[in-house]
Amino acid sequence: MITVLKPGTSQAQRDQLIVWLREQGLDVHVSEGSDYTVLGLIGDTSHVDMDLIGSLDIVESVKRVTEPYKQCSRKFHPEDTVVDVGGVKIGGGNFAVIAGPCSVESEEQIIAVAKAVKASGATLLRGGAFKPRTSPYDFQGLKADGIELLLEAKKETGLPIVTEIMNANHLPLFEDVDLIQVGARNMQNFELLKELGKTDRPILLKRGLANTLKELLMSAEYIMAGGNDKIILCERGIRTFETYTRNTLDISAVPMLHELTHLPVIVDPSHATGLNRLVEPMAMAAAACGADGIMIEVHNDPPHALCDGAQSLTPEQFDRVAGKIAGIREIFQK
Amino acid sequence: MITVLKPGTSQAQRDQLIVWLREQGLDVHVSEGSDYTVLGLIGDTSHVDMDLIGSLDIVESVKRVTEPYKQCSRKFHPEDTVVDVGGVKIGGGNFAVIAGPCSVESEEQIIAVAKAVKASGATLLRGGAFKPRTSPYDFQGLKADGIELLLEAKKETGLPIVTEIMNANHLPLFEDVDLIQVGARNMQNFELLKELGKTDRPILLKRGLANTLKELLMSAEYIMAGGNDKIILCERGIRTFETYTRNTLDISAVPMLHELTHLPVIVDPSHATGLNRLVEPMAMAAAACGADGIMIEVHNDPPHALCDGAQSLTPEQFDRVAGKIAGIREIFQK
Amino acid sequence: MITVLKPGTSQAQRDQLIVWLREQGLDVHVSEGSDYTVLGLIGDTSHVDMDLIGSLDIVESVKRVTEPYKQCSRKFHPEDTVVDVGGVKIGGGNFAVIAGPCSVESEEQIIAVAKAVKASGATLLRGGAFKPRTSPYDFQGLKADGIELLLEAKKETGLPIVTEIMNANHLPLFEDVDLIQVGARNMQNFELLKELGKTDRPILLKRGLANTLKELLMSAEYIMAGGNDKIILCERGIRTFETYTRNTLDISAVPMLHELTHLPVIVDPSHATGLNRLVEPMAMAAAACGADGIMIEVHNDPPHALCDGAQSLTPEQFDRVAGKIAGIREIFQK
């Protein structure tokens, strides 16, 4: 950590700060310029409150040299992490194709979709049982019954299942869920992250709508700090000023995260754009820039055939996308 | 809700959509233009999935005419709500001055700050016991012990206390807390909101870092839908591209929320700017535009007297701000 | 245009508004609901001030049904526009590979880079002569001399050239420039756009840092309204909260713009990320989602071989990227 002192800082103020920093277990290396003095803080600075130092009257600025995350950093773990999700490997060259409906609605629906997406090459089945909704009046999901139906579909197809958790108290219901999703709005629900860190279950951690990659990695760090390193990160679009798309897919998050962390990174083009006709090009872009997987909404029974334009693909549309993705993937495997 | 159909929509498609909308309990009023057809959907549209309709192939656009929140809307409750917090009224002309340290550190500290801020005119004491931190390695607060110390300070000074909850399972610890704060990162932790809705405790709901006012009101609606209408909203700065300040205080949120909702609205200039030297002008601005209160960080013992520049004010600085605020408030009471 | 009147609007107010709207040449179609009244405004609404109507006391909301842009809209021109740039076609399946240095520095430099990128498959040469810089103290480019050097490189290699204009008064200097670039900061310099609209020169219009796609299209419309339809749009990254990358590449802008407009759309991964190691994956993503070209910074002489990490690629790095892009393009040509 580098701390720059303002011009005009007295010797006494400087010494007082240095004493206080040393009390926090840091070595302090002083470097004097003509106008300013630079303090290099050496030691474990992950516990140091950078904001507090930065706010001191005599401090011009403060800057971390090392990232505040460690266990998820590639610096300390150069090889790709491969997460085993119910027998399906994700990361390190293993590409996941996760597909399924936004919400689990009925046994018939989920089993039909599961069979269809499996036939097209999906390797995991997704489906919402507990649904975070902006409005208390919107459908909140089938909850425990939804998980039961997902398990039925798993029994039928053999596809491992992914579904979202919203409350650590629900963990017992998720005992047979293969991959537990933390949604964008809960990315900084630190209490939930801590509880998931105590388990040994694979976690799919979605980036928050206005969160930086550093914040995403700090949330992964929460889970890893508890002892659970089975984490898959998911870019699912961020909030920008653009209104034609629901969110904006930050595609550069894929290679950037691959540089920063050893954890697998997948992309959700359905939520990122909110428009089913953009799912194919965005899934292609994700595969072309090295994502470890994609997660796509597929629905078998659009209401009265009117829903073709929705965020969800039909099984036929998904089949086409899955085929194209396989084409892009071949270039990588050469 | 207004739905505009694309040019070229066939009669059959249109009829199919109208039948489906009527099945959802809506009246549909058709208005034909030369190029497009407009459907006016009449009835209780708060249950209707606007995104689904908007994503239909034949739909050009869809727009809500009525807001999706009801119980917190001023349309349905024109008079200001006044929330009684341990005997202190907030809202409807009653201005709250909430002050105290970011974190409760010790009995000595919290009692000294409580006495100081009370002497300067504070009407409530704030202090963090459970602290949401971006890093798992940062200080997470004194937790239950912190609440105990706040209760000690309340006993000494008579000031009602405000502190943040992060987990509904902790509610039993908050039995004697006068005002329960939901932090910015938990604004859309719907599971927590639902649990708070089942209580009859006053709630201080902070706006999320990148959330709109509509989303803030929908979160308030979650609490009210459960039966608890003792809610105070708090503007605490939003994320923008500006870097000189930690966040950007959205001061227009105050009059805008007053127009939209009957709930009281307070401002937290400390978190909004992250700079103690901006707390005074921002508190002045908040008072001048009609806020129902301010919440200011005050710390009695900046580390080794170095902390004057921090986000927190010293008791002396707070005394000056409180005096100036009183001056502004007089203009309103004339 | 749809205008929704507030509940409680009197008949007199409504009639007054309708008279005023008709005076502006619009037909008004009234549709009454139980709570609100909807006015459908029919006719050429592109001249109507939507903000003014929206701000009327009696108006709940107003919404355009048709987009405010016309000449650049795909609705009125379904086929892809193909722009001929000095004999090189761009758009409609013709993929452009534009490469060259950020700034033209010397004859030796620009000719060396031009030869190298041509050998790797570039179809146009880019190079900055007039440089928009945030600081008045930064290098502002070689200006007219820079254009001369680009023309030398064109003579040597046959590559058409692209360079940025900042001032319509400089147009005479751009007489032999094949593609005139409007930079992100000038996207809404309407005076410049109007002057370019009066010429018949191909224009490369870059999206502003915080502008929406609609605003980009409105700026294209400024040029087209003057009579010049030789426009290529460029997505070059938008401002978001992410700090690891300089900007955030909005990759979904490519298919979204293809849906909205007939104009070609290219991607600049160098400016979008600011990191040369992200240029390859982002160029791959752009090609995979259907962009009509890419524009990449290539520099032949990184200062003292230290510059490998810069935004620019070396000719060797560019050669590798160009080869990979060709691989992706093959999938499209199948």
Next chain:
Amino acid sequence: MITVLKPGTSQAQRDQLIVWLREQGLDVHVSEGSDYTVLGLIGDTSHVDMDLIGSLDIVESVKRVTEPYKQCSRKFHPEDTVVDVGGVKIGGGNFAVIAGPCSVESEEQIIAVAKAVKASGATLLRGGAFKPRTSPYDFQGLKADGIELLLEAKKETGLPIVTEIMNANHLPLFEDVDLIQVGARNMQNFELLKELGKTDRPILLKRGLANTLKELLMSAEYIMAGGNDKIILCERGIRTFETYTRNTLDISAVPMLHELTHLPVIVDPSHATGLNRLVEPMAMAAAACGADGIMIEVHNDPPHALCDGAQSLTPEQFDRVAGKIAGIREIFQK
């Protein structure tokens, strides 16, 4: 400027960088930590390309210690600048009340508004002659005729006039304009800024919709670098995700700019919110936090009396706001 080298940088690479930095006229002070090496760059770093250094392979990060702006910095000019605009002083305790219509429409209109706002205490008259519009089909202002009408109103009332310039070629038309406005979309039109820097005319520089305060100050620096120091800065709202207001007034820009620069800072609540009913509370907030003035849209003839809800105030509404502002100002003058 502080440059942190990555762990593992070789002595040879380090020396090569240092030699290159010294060639650029900088002293380099080396400070070695256990993991990283810090280079302090001393001398005039305003010419140094920070992005280039930051992109070097061996560089972990680079950080400016001194701001890149100088002439507008308060560090080098501690006293408030007072700008004389046609005899009216702005800044240094002199509060400006600027009022007038968005667009000049007719002699009758502008003279009536000018007389009304003068009677209510306005000290300058604003009115748009050249109007930047997002759409080429929208009204672009009366142009030269609009300036003539403003000069008529000035003759009648004695109020100095403010109007926007969009093209440096129009400068001859602005000879008698007292304060030349640079609009938000032209804040980084560097060619225009340079031309204005060559004049000795007072400039009102508006902050761009998504620009930081540093960028605003760099644009002021462009004008000052040319020799013109008569600059007034204007906060007029920034783009955020909030949709109830057109933009978001960044009220903390006022005290923050006062800390960073000696130039006067005024606030435009009309454009910041887009809603006339928010103009009063936002003008109050601006005055309460120390702004040097406000700029408010006032229109005398809302179309058929329907326009009460528009962004513009009526003269009666303005009179009320001006009176309230005077009340707030009294607190400051005590």
